[in-house]
Amino acid sequence: MVAGIIMLPRRAAARVLGVIAITTCIVVFAPPSEATEISSPIAARDLQSIIDAKILRVAVTRFDLPAFHAHRFDGNLIGAEIEMAKQIGQALGVGVEFIENADSFDAVVDLVASGSADIGISKLSQTYARLRHVRFSKPYITLRHAMLFNRAAIARDANGQPPAAVLQKFHGRIGLTANSAYVEFAEANFPAATLVEARTWEDAIESLLVGKVDVIYRDEFEIRRILKNRPTLNVQFGAAAIVDQYALLSIAICDTCSKLQEFINYHLERTKNGFTLKTLLDSEIGK
Amino acid sequence: MAAPGNVGVRSSLKALSQSINRPSITLAAIVLALALGAMRLPFLEYLRPIGDFYIALLKICVLPFLLSTIPLAVRSAMVGGSAGGTLKSLLIWLLIALITVSAVTALVTSLIFHYLPADEHMIANVGALVGHSTDSIDVEFAIDPNGMPQSTVGMETGIFSVIPTNIFAALSLNDSVRVLIFAVIFGIGMVMTERQSGHSIFGALRHVQAVCIVIFDWFNLLVPIGIVALIAPQIALLGPDAFTVLALFAYAFLATSFLLLLTAILLSALSLRVAPATVFAALLKPMMLGASTRNTLICIPTALETLKDDLKVKSEICDLYIPIGFATIRFGTILYFIVTTLFMGALMGRSFSLIDLGLVAAFAITASFATLGLNGIAALGPLAVVLRPFGLSYEVAVPLMIIIDPIAEIIRVMLNVVINCMIPTFARSVRFGK
Numbered sequence: 001m002v003a004g005i006i007m008l009p010r011r012a013a014a015r016v017l018g019v020i021a022i023t024t025c026i027v028v029f030a031p032p033s034e035a036t037e038i039s040s041p042i043a044a045r046d047l048q049s050i051i052d053a054k055i056l057r058v059a060v061t062r063f064d065l066p067a068f069h070a071h072r073f074d075g076n077l078i079g080a081e082i083e084m085a086k087q088i089g090q091a092l093g094v095g096v097e098f099i100e101n102a103d104s105f106d107a108v109v110d111l112v113a114s115g116s117a118d119i120g121i122s123k124l125s126q127t128y129a130r131l132r133h134v135r136f137s138k139p140y141i142t143l144r145h146a147m148l149f150n151r152a153a154i155a156r157d158a159n160g161q162p163p164a165a166v167l168q169k170f171h172g173r174i175g176l177t178a179n180s181a182y183v184e185f186a187e188a189n190f191p192a193a194t195l196v197e198a199r200t201w202e203d204a205i206e207s208l209l210v211g212k213v214d215v216i217y218r219d220e221f222e223i224r225r226i227l228k229n230r231p232t233l234n235v236q237f238g239a240a241a242i243v244d245q246y247a248l249l250s251i252a253i254c255d256t257c258s259k260l261q262e263f264i265n266y267h268l269e270r271t272k273n274g275f276t277l278k279t280l281l282d283s284e285i286g287k
Numbered sequence: 288m289a290a291p292g293n294v295g296v297r298s299s300l301k302a303l304s305q306s307i308n309r310p311s312i313t314l315a316a317i318v319l320a321l322a323l324g325a326m327r328l329p330f331l332e333y334l335r336p337i338g339d340f341y342i343a344l345l346k347i348c349v350l351p352f353l354l355s356t357i358p359l360a361v362r363s364a365m366v367g368g369s370a371g372g373t374l375k376s377l378l379i380w381l382l383i384a385l386i387t388v389s390a391v392t393a394l395v396t397s398l399i400f401h402y403l404p405a406d407e408h409m410i411a412n413v414g415a416l417v418g419h420s421t422d423s424i425d426v427e428f429a430i431d432p433n434g435m436p437q438s439t440v441g442m443e444t445g446i447f448s449v450i451p452t453n454i455f456a457a458l459s460l461n462d463s464v465r466v467l468i469f470a471v472i473f474g475i476g477m478v479m480t481e482r483q484s485g486h487s488i489f490g491a492l493r494h495v496q497a498v499c500i501v502i503f504d505w506f507n508l509l510v511p512i513g514i515v516a517l518i519a520p521q522i523a524l525l526g527p528d529a530f531t532v533l534a535l536f537a538y539a540f541l542a543t544s545f546l547l548l549l550t551a552i553l554l555s556a557l558s559l560r561v562a563p564a565t566v567f568a569a570l571l572k573p574m575m576l577g578a579s580t581r582n583t584l585i586c587i588p589t590a591l592e593t594l595k596d597d598l599k600v601k602s603e604i605c606d607l608y609i610p611i612g613f614a615t616i617r618f619g620t621i622l623y624f625i626v627t628t629l630f631m632g633a634l635m636g637r638s639f640s641l642i643d644l645g646l647v648a649a650f651a652i653t654a655s656f657a658t659l660g661l662n663g664i665a666a667l668g669p670l671a672v673v674l675r676p677f678g679l680s681y682e683v684a685v686p687l688m689i690i691i692d693p694i695a696e697i698i699r700v701m702l703n704v705v706i707n708c709m710i711p712t713f714a715r716s717v718r719f720g721k
Contacts, residue, residue, distance in 0.1 A: 146424070149426075151635070151680040151682075151683065152635060152637075152678055155675065155678030155679065155680065156678055158675065158678075161675070162426070162671070162675070162681075163426050163680075163682070164426050164427070164428035167426065167428055168428045168429070168430065168432070189430050220424070223424075224424065231414055231415040231417070232410070232411040232412075232414035232415055233414060234413075234414040234415075234417040234683065235410055235413055235414040235417065235634055235635065235683055236414075236635070238425050238426060238680060238682050238683070239424045239425055239426070240424070240425070240426035240427065240428060241424045241426070241427050241428075242427075242428060242429065242430060243427050243428065243429050244429040244430055244431050245430055
């Protein structure tokens with residue numbers, strides 16, 4: 001290659017050197033990789049920089065989260081979370097841009113942590129792992145953890161006891177969504193269980209229906225939504241709520257954005273937003 | 288000694304009561320109640336307060352009647368020297384009845400579900416029914432074992448729940464089982480002190496019993512009204528949709544219940560050597576009083592009167608067994624629990640071997656005792672004891688049973704009344720160890 005360059009006429013060699021120089025510049029000045037960014041976020045980012053940019057960048061999952069956010073037939077986003085983001089933008093006096101290329105809940109947090117988004121709203125639970133990279137607002141809704149369980153399978157293990165006795169110390173196979181907060185929750189709450197991570201929540205439900213797992217684990221809204229939309233499952237499958245474990249659904253905020261966090265908390269406190277389990281279950285978008 | 292005028296008034300009252308409560312009128316009231324209930328007319332809800340008022344009237348004298356009748360029965364058995372034989376005979380026939388009822392129920396029901404299995408469509412409909420009738424969360428638990436509130440703290444369980452530590456509290460709470468136990472213990476004590484000192488208040492108790500019977504006679508004049516006012520709104524509660532979905536359960540429950548009712552009447556007739564129609568006509572009044580009030584205890588005076596006066600069963604046996612049997616032996620609940628368990632098995636695809644059926648029957652008998660003192664939906668709690676050993680869901684069963692309970696409760700009480708009435712007729716005719 002070096003020999004090739006030497007053999008080139010002067011004009012062509014200059015063109016090649018130019019390409020090398022541009023490439024070097026791109027490598028040097030391009031945004032750092034995600035891992036690098038998480039450890040060293042842009043320090044200046046906060047409320048004022050968003051107001052100056054006149055745009056609030058909001059990360060949401062690529063996939064729909066019925067009752068929280070979903071894509072309309074024309075591709076536009078709708079739902080309670082979308083309304084909440086727009087209200088925050090309005091309160092800030094800036095426009096809202098939705099970044100919807102996150103394939104998982106963790107990816108939404110990563111977008112915020114990497115600076116690609118200012119906030120993330122996608123039914124995000126606060127977890128220890130996430131709190132290392134981003135801030136969270138106060139919860140806009142608190143949901144109990146819940147399980148949908150195969151009645152026959154749990155009864156087999158129960159040996160005449162109520163199902164709660166088995167579920168409390170569950171040691172079978174738990175289905176859950178990969179890259180979701182529930183992986184961390186399940187590891188902490190059911191250390192003896194085998195976690196079966198499905199790509200999507202629908203896949204996790206399917207694994208319960210075909211008997212690959214005995215239990216699926218998420219929040220009370222999602223469990224009740226399954227039975228509400230498919231009541232025939234009530235005979236074979238039961239719903240259990242965990243009374244001392246809560247999903248604190250909050251807005252992920254960039255790690256340096258303390259003023260923005262304060263602003264959002266004030267907004268949530270003031271508007272209350274109307275997130276309740278009942279309204280979510282009754283939501284047309286939840287069906 | 289009663290004045291001739293009083294006797295005349297009482298006998299004319301009794302004649303009027305018998306005239307009003309003759310089988311044709313009772314049956315007509317039942318047909319009318321069923322027809323009105325099936326039509327689900329809105330005005331039926333206005334009948335409910337009338338029915339509740341009637342039940343309240345009937346309850347006035349139940350506990351005083353028990354407190355007077357049981358010591359008298361204990362005395363009658365002990366003084367006559369036949370207490371041991373009577374008790375032995377009653378206990379053996381009771382045991383036979385319990386085994387027969389549970390075995391027949393288990394076998395007949397499993398045969399019905401074998402030939403009429405639950406199909407996918409029905410299972411789907413039942414699931415939908417459960418889904419709409421519950422809040423969708425059927426189990427709550429805490430990861431931290433100390434996280435759940437202890438709801439049973441302070442509650443008396445096991446044998447302590449039937450010991451009458453405070454008879455006045457038991458009376459005020461309408462706790463019939465504790466009152467019964469107190470009455471038996473007190474009756475035995477009274478006979479023993481009577482033997483020692485010669486003093487007794489049995490004469491006063493006999494008077495209390497007579498007063499209670501007179502009051503019951505007054506209220507018996509209202510039985511046909513009570514039947515219509517109580518049964519029609521209850522039937523109307525069960526919508527046709529629910530019945531369609533739970534038809535398989537209803538077939539099994541009704542078929543087994545009527546088989547046992549018929550068998551009990553036939554066996555009683557055989558034992559008493561009278562025509563089955565006579566036994567049926569006699570038992571119709573307590574049976575329908577039970578069906579309308581859905582309360583077995585209320586039927587005690589009427590059942591005693593029927594057995595002693597109409598069917599000529601020995602007073603000593605009836606007085607001893609009927610109050611205790613009606614209060615403690617719940618044949619209807621045993622049948623209900625067995626049918627429910629086998630129905631849940633059919634829904635969830637679980638089959639039962641003969642040993643399983645025996646265990647279901649045994650658990651159902653045990654669980655029926657745990658329902659003592661409970662009525663209506665509260666009495667479904669012990670069903671968990673029968674379902675869970677077979678891996679069947681109590682959480683699915685309860686909402687279904689709540690839906691069908693308006694009808695099931697009527698049938699359960701009818702079974703309690705008729706089968707309990709059968710036992711003294713056998714104890715009367717066949718005495719073990721004699």
